[in-house]
Amino acid sequence: MRAEFIDPSLPHAPFEVKGLPYRARRTVGDRLLEALMALAESQASLLSHNQKPWASITFTGSRHEVMLDFEGPEAVAAGERFIAALPDHEFSILGQLVADATVSEVTSSTLPYPRMVVTCVLLLLEDA
Secondary structure (H helix, E strand, O other): OOOOOOOOOOOOOOOEEOOEEOOOOOOHHHHHHHHHHHHOOOOEEEEEEEEEEEEOOOOEEEEEEEEEEEEOHHHHHHHHHHHHHHHHOOOOEOOEEEEEEEEEEEEEEOOOOOEEEEEEEEEEEEOO
16 A cells, blocks of 8 residues: 655645545556555565556557565565465456466565565456
């Protein structure tokens, strides 16, 4: 999960619509990141997220490349569990089917503190 601190003086801040607060709609990418952070036991920091449209003759969807940073001994242990669980994890993202989820790169270091950077690639298809 993430917390956002929004300055109400900025134009992108939520605003009132007929007395009801307006919030921007969560995208597929937002829902995917939420699911990945839950799988990472909230021990990871998001370094990058790239999303590209994807299509074949029969399917449409999007390809996501996500880079997560696990810092500290507990976080690195959670990262190892994340790597083991990702390929077989059953995601529940509204209107989407995760067709493929792979870890494409892992970089680890132990000094000055344990750290692991995991890059994963996911293919999401629109569920009809």
